[in-house]
Amino acid sequence: MRNAKPVSFQLPQIRTLLDLSAVRLNDILLLLSQRHVLTYMEDAVCQLLENKEDISQYGIARFFTEYFNSVCQGTHILFREFSFIQATPHNRASFLRAFWRCFRTVGKNGDLLTMKEYHCLLQLLCPDFPLELTQKAARIVLMDDAMDCLMSFSDFLFAFQIQFYYSEFLESVAAIYQDLLSGKNPNTVIVPTSSSGQHRQRPALGEASMLEGVEASLFYQCLENLCDRHKYSCPPPALVKEVLSNVQRLTFYGFLVALSKHHGINQALGALPDKGDLMHDxxxxxxxxxxxxxxxxxxxxxxxxxxxxxxPSRTPPRVGSPWRPLHHARKVDAESDGSTEETDESET
Structure with a gap:
């Protein structure tokens, strides 16, 4: 039997192979970063170490399988801390979907709740959910009305979706709006660079800004530049342009209302059904x-x-490990989903 002829590579070929390997590795790392896979791996390992005694009887392989199954199903955010549920776009969309599914009977029954009551519902899923975000979402619905006014579930939900999912983007938009009102150059706006959950205070919007507004075309030019350089999620620029092309001037909260009611933006985000199907699951x-x-x-x-x-005093227990929520997620959803059944019967 003849010996196999050795394969010889010239130096240029070796360089080409190394270059291709580097390109593929960069592509893989970029993909992992875009999908936030490392975030979930880090969280899974932390959960594993915190609950290794409970998990040892099932095995590490099964733990990771169920953990990433829960990530795919969107149940991994139940009872987790706010810093985790807002860490990735998928987490935010999963939280929005969980909030809708758990409490949609509020809207189905036609109940109207205050901002504080909606905040209590949010805390049932995330005990440390910040009141500031709930207040900002309520402001989109209520505008100049008192913050203790009643809101429908659908109005609050779609306003909350915009404020929660695009929170960092809207912080920059508010700063741009203030600069346009004062005649400053919006290009000096500092884009948020931290997703730690500590949101910057939105610049105060006075009575003048509520009444006067800014020129829509100039506002869009600034937002288009912002979308190009913003590292966090933002609405599709084409849809933002569509929102702003229908008016000559608008206020900041008028812009937020338009975003929350835009059918295309809701579809692009993909967390909630259309408004007509909101009560059906x-x-x-x-x-x-x-x-x-x-x-x-x-x-x-x-x-x-x-x-x-x-x-307000109710605080649900935080479940540290995804191992236990995986087994109890269905029951939690059922309890939350049925939490207004009693209200329904008592009112009728």
Whole structure:
């Protein structure tokens, strides 16, 4: 049997192979960064170390499988700290979807709640959810009205979606708006560079800014430049242009209202259904009916949770490990989803 002929490479070929390897590695690293895979790996390892005694009987491989299954399903954000639920765009979209699915019966029943009551509902999913973000979302709905006014679920939800998902972007937009009002160069705006959850205070918008507004075309030019250089999520520039092309002047909160009501922006974000389908979730309804039928004492627990759901003092336990939420996520959703069933019956 003849010996295999050795393969010889010339120096240029070796350089080409190394260059290709470097390009592929850079592409892989870029993809991992864009998908925030390293964020989830770090979180998974931390959860594993914190709960290694509970997980050891199931095995590390199964833990990682269930962890990333929960990430794909969007249940990984349940009862997690705010710094985690706002760490990635996927986490934010998952939180929005969970909030809608858990409490959509508020809208289905036609209930109107105050800003503080909506904040209590948010805290049921994220105990340390900041009041400031809830207030900003309520301001989009209420404008000049008192902050203790009642809001419908759909109005608050779509306003909250814009404020929560695009929070860093809107901070920069508010600064640009203030600069335009005062005649300053908006290019000097400092874009937020931290996602630690400590949001900068939005510049105060006085009565003059609420009444006068700014020129829409100039405002769009500034926002177009902002979208090009902004490292965080922002609405598609084409849709922002569509929003601003219908008016000559607008106020900051008028812009936020337009964003929250824009059908295309809601579709581009992809977390919530269209407004017409907001109260429909057949899969969750079926799951809720199944749980109610199988667990005799669940109806009483749902009634109790309904009575306590709007109490500011209620603080749900934080579940540190994704291992346990994976087994209890369905029950939590069911309890939250049914938390207004008692209200529905009492009102009728």
């Amino acid at each position: 057949p899969a969750m309804d079926e799951e809720l009916e199944r749980l109610l039928a199988q667990v005799p004492g669940l109806v009483n627990s749902v009634t109790a949770s309904s009575e306590a759901s709007c109490l």
